[in-house]
Amino acid sequence: MNFTIDREVLLDKLNIISHGLPTKTPMKVMEGIMIDATSEDLFLTASNSDISIQILVKDSSLVIQEGGKTVVPGKTFIDLIKAFDSRKITLFLIEDKMLMLKADRKEYRINIMDPLDYPDIKFISLENPFKINCYDLKRAIEETVFACANTTKSPMLLGVNLKNNANKLILTATNSYRLSLKTLDVETYDPFDITIPAKSLDELEKVLEAYDESLPLELYISKNKILVKFNDVLFQTRLLDGNFPDTSNVCPKEKDIKVVVRFNKDELQTAVNRISILSPVEKDKDREMTFAAVLLKIDQNFEVELSSANIQGAGKETIIPIDIKAYNPLMIGFSSKYLVEALKVLPGNEIEISFIDGSKQFVLKSVSDNSLVEIILPFRLDN
Amino acid sequence: MNFTIDREVLLDKLNIISHGLPTKTPMKVMEGIMIDATSEDLFLTASNSDISIQILVKDSSLVIQEGGKTVVPGKTFIDLIKAFDSRKITLFLIEDKMLMLKADRKEYRINIMDPLDYPDIKFISLENPFKINCYDLKRAIEETVFACANTTKSPMLLGVNLKNNANKLILTATNSYRLSLKTLDVETYDPFDITIPAKSLDELEKVLEAYDESLPLELYISKNKILVKFNDVLFQTRLLDGNFPDTSNVCPKEKDIKVVVRFNKDELQTAVNRISILSPVEKDKDREMTFAAVLLKIDQNFEVELSSANIQGAGKETIIPIDIKAYNPLMIGFSSKYLVEALKVLPGNEIEISFIDGSKQFVLKSVSDNSLVEIILPFRLDN
Numbered sequence: 001m002n003f004t005i006d007r008e009v010l011l012d013k014l015n016i017i018s019h020g021l022p023t024k025t026p027m028k029v030m031e032g033i034m035i036d037a038t039s040e041d042l043f044l045t046a047s048n049s050d051i052s053i054q055i056l057v058k059d060s061s062l063v064i065q066e067g068g069k070t071v072v073p074g075k076t077f078i079d080l081i082k083a084f085d086s087r088k089i090t091l092f093l094i095e096d097k098m099l100m101l102k103a104d105r106k107e108y109r110i111n112i113m114d115p116l117d118y119p120d121i122k123f124i125s126l127e128n129p130f131k132i133n134c135y136d137l138k139r140a141i142e143e144t145v146f147a148c149a150n151t152t153k154s155p156m157l158l159g160v161n162l163k164n165n166a167n168k169l170i171l172t173a174t175n176s177y178r179l180s181l182k183t184l185d186v187e188t189y190d191p192f193d194i195t196i197p198a199k200s201l202d203e204l205e206k207v208l209e210a211y212d213e214s215l216p217l218e219l220y221i222s223k224n225k226i227l228v229k230f231n232d233v234l235f236q237t238r239l240l241d242g243n244f245p246d247t248s249n250v251c252p253k254e255k256d257i258k259v260v261v262r263f264n265k266d267e268l269q270t271a272v273n274r275i276s277i278l279s280p281v282e283k284d285k286d287r288e289m290t291f292a293a294v295l296l297k298i299d300q301n302f303e304v305e306l307s308s309a310n311i312q313g314a315g316k317e318t319i320i321p322i323d324i325k326a327y328n329p330l331m332i333g334f335s336s337k338y339l340v341e342a343l344k345v346l347p348g349n350e351i352e353i354s355f356i357d358g359s360k361q362f363v364l365k366s367v368s369d370n371s372l373v374e375i376i377l378p379f380r381l382d383n
Numbered sequence: 384m385n386f387t388i389d390r391e392v393l394l395d396k397l398n399i400i401s402h403g404l405p406t407k408t409p410m411k412v413m414e415g416i417m418i419d420a421t422s423e424d425l426f427l428t429a430s431n432s433d434i435s436i437q438i439l440v441k442d443s444s445l446v447i448q449e450g451g452k453t454v455v456p457g458k459t460f461i462d463l464i465k466a467f468d469s470r471k472i473t474l475f476l477i478e479d480k481m482l483m484l485k486a487d488r489k490e491y492r493i494n495i496m497d498p499l500d501y502p503d504i505k506f507i508s509l510e511n512p513f514k515i516n517c518y519d520l521k522r523a524i525e526e527t528v529f530a531c532a533n534t535t536k537s538p539m540l541l542g543v544n545l546k547n548n549a550n551k552l553i554l555t556a557t558n559s560y561r562l563s564l565k566t567l568d569v570e571t572y573d574p575f576d577i578t579i580p581a582k583s584l585d586e587l588e589k590v591l592e593a594y595d596e597s598l599p600l601e602l603y604i605s606k607n608k609i610l611v612k613f614n615d616v617l618f619q620t621r622l623l624d625g626n627f628p629d630t631s632n633v634c635p636k637e638k639d640i641k642v643v644v645r646f647n648k649d650e651l652q653t654a655v656n657r658i659s660i661l662s663p664v665e666k667d668k669d670r671e672m673t674f675a676a677v678l679l680k681i682d683q684n685f686e687v688e689l690s691s692a693n694i695q696g697a698g699k700e701t702i703i704p705i706d707i708k709a710y711n712p713l714m715i716g717f718s719s720k721y722l723v724e725a726l727k728v729l730p731g732n733e734i735e736i737s738f739i740d741g742s743k744q745f746v747l748k749s750v751s752d753n754s755l756v757e758i759i760l761p762f763r764l765d766n
Binding site: 073076079080083084085098105106107108109110111270273274277278311312313314315316317318319320 | 456459462463466467468481488489490491492493494653656657660661694695696697698699700701702703
């Protein structure tokens with residue numbers, strides 16, 4: 001193996017590849033990046049227990065003198081390419097023991113691993129893609145993935161469910177105390193119902209950050225894997241194995257809604273952040289995280305009040321909503337974290353919250369965009 | 384107690400006060416900020432085992448309706464004032480049990496602590512100040528404090544020594560493997576020789592960040608404390624108790640210097656950072672930190688080469704110095720961390736390194752400014 005390439009081009013590709021490296025692995029060789037140079041093409045591959053990424057490096061600066069295959073320690077290799085400040089860099093194998101990196105007055109040798117020890121990674125065959133653009137997928141991930149569970153108690157809730165229905169793609173994420181539901185217009189496609197690990201989606205989102213929002217993505221789906229292809233990148237992840245719970249009855253029916261309040265989003269967010277400073281913060285056994293409980297009250301005069309109290313003190317503030325339709329007074333307690341996280345992803349300046357009563361789940365939507373629905377289960381209030 | 388003040392003014396003062404709060408303390412009341420309002424003046428005080436800070440709040444927006452004294456939980460109080468978005472805020476005591484914070488449509492009550500439980504903090508009397516300006520002190524701290532020890536093995540090395548000599552102020556910090564020595568022109572003053580805890584200097588530096596560089600500071604020194612006064616702030620810290628080691632013989636004598644090399648600072652720094660990627664990183668029993676060892680060689684042709692080698696590979700690069708005066712070839716190994724940290728504080732673009740030989744301490748100075756001297760002890764090279 002012997003090739004020369006622009007350092008920045010190589011670094012760009014390695015930044016993508018790094019998202020496929022394992023954080024911890026008992027198999028040393030998996031910490032490596034496979035470099036595979038044929039006489040014409042250069043492939044980089046990394047893989048962990050969830051994700052495999054392969055990139056075909058195409059660039060006018062790439063000159064392959066000699067093909068070859070090797071595995072280099074991933075982190076060290078990336079650190080070095082990052083630290084080089086030369087425009088071009090030459091990489092070649094010495095006696096199949098070391099990879100030499102050479103540029104200007106610098107010579108770095110890295111001890112390599114045996115490519116025969118590297119597992120054979122099977123990518124799904126590239127037939128019959130489901131098409132979606134980069135912006136749509138990235139935004140849909142962002143708007144749902146935070147709502148996933150983060151304990152292994154309910155393994156299926158560790159992922160986002162993707163289901164298509166005619167020309168709609170529906171993404172659902174929940175930890176069973178809150179739910180995020182996103183609907184997207186797509187082209188019709190064979191029906192699928194898959195659940196992608198949240199961690200893989202986090203990495204995919206980071207990888208897509210570097211790309212133009214209009215970039216078309218091709219998704220290939222098999223029984224237990226999904227492959228996302230764009231430009232010369234293959235990003236493949238395993239799927240969660242099992243049935244995602246049916247959440248179709250979580251969204252309250254229109255007729256049950258008794259209170260609808262419109263808020264300025266930023267104003268509500270600031271108030272909830274402030275009131276949660278004096279919230280009781282507890283680690284509930286049944287809940288998977290620490291939460292700060294805040295109380296929202298709507299009285300007979302339809303004034304909206306937020307309040308909280310803990311050992312250090314108590315807070316109370318009145319919020320003037322943009323609009324309110326209330327048929328009943330309301331008192332409801334919920335996690336400020338869930339509310340703030342929902343507000344963070346809802347687009348637009350105005351949001352609408354719909355309540356049934358103080359004991360039932362409530363719904364948040366943007367006034368200007370109804371493709372995203374956020375649902376939060378309240379705390380039980382003991383009086 | 385009952386007063387009204389501009390929120391931003393109060394927050395600015397609290398940001399300073401926060402540097403005096405303890406991170407951990409068995410005494411609950413010490414987590415508090417003492418608020419002391421006389422009919423005309425408002426004082427804020429915080430204190431931990433090292434530092435005490437007191438601020439006299441003077442502002443045209445301050446209106447004291449009623450004096451009083453209380454202690455509020457520091458972190459919660461600051462978090463709330465930060466989170467308020469009102470221009471003005473009113474604070475008053477309710478039945479000596481709670482402090483009420485009121486603004487617009489917000490009402491927050493904080494449970495207070497008994498001011499009688501708060502220790503009586505003695506500040507040094509404000510007589511006979513040693514004067515220095517903010518920029519000079521801030522820069523001198525920055526240039527020395529990083530070189531202090533961070534283990535309690537040698538307690539005196541946990542601080543920076545300040546000594547005056549005629550119209551010179553000399554700051555010395557060392558962990559016994561590297562040393563930073565700063566000399567400043569000052570007005571003559573009674574001789575002192577004190578060692579200030581590095582942690583206190585870190586906090587002082589952060590506090591001074593908010594101030595204009597031309598701000599005059601007044602230093603008051605007692606046997607075991609130093610008080611820094613500026614504007615309406617008193618920043619007092621304990622001193623380290625003991626004799627700082629004599630380091631006067633650490634700086635090599637001119638006649639012993641055998642190799643002098645001038646480098647472009649950024650170029651050397653980049654090269655050392657890069658070469659240290661393939662350095663052996665070890666936690667030495669005798670040394671207090673992990674270090675990455677790099678090797679610098681100057682051969683008969685006076686070429687300068689940096690190299691390193693670890694289990695993952697080896698690196699080598701030639702650096703072209705701006706100038707070199709060498710009477711002997713040289714091979715010296717040292718901690719890349721120490722070199723990079725020294726380069727970071729040395730001013731200007733060009734630096735000069737003076738070597739005796741491969742086993743003796745070497746000296747780094749800026750070519751344009753000789754007020755700062757950095758000295759590093761090499762590793763023992765086993766051949």
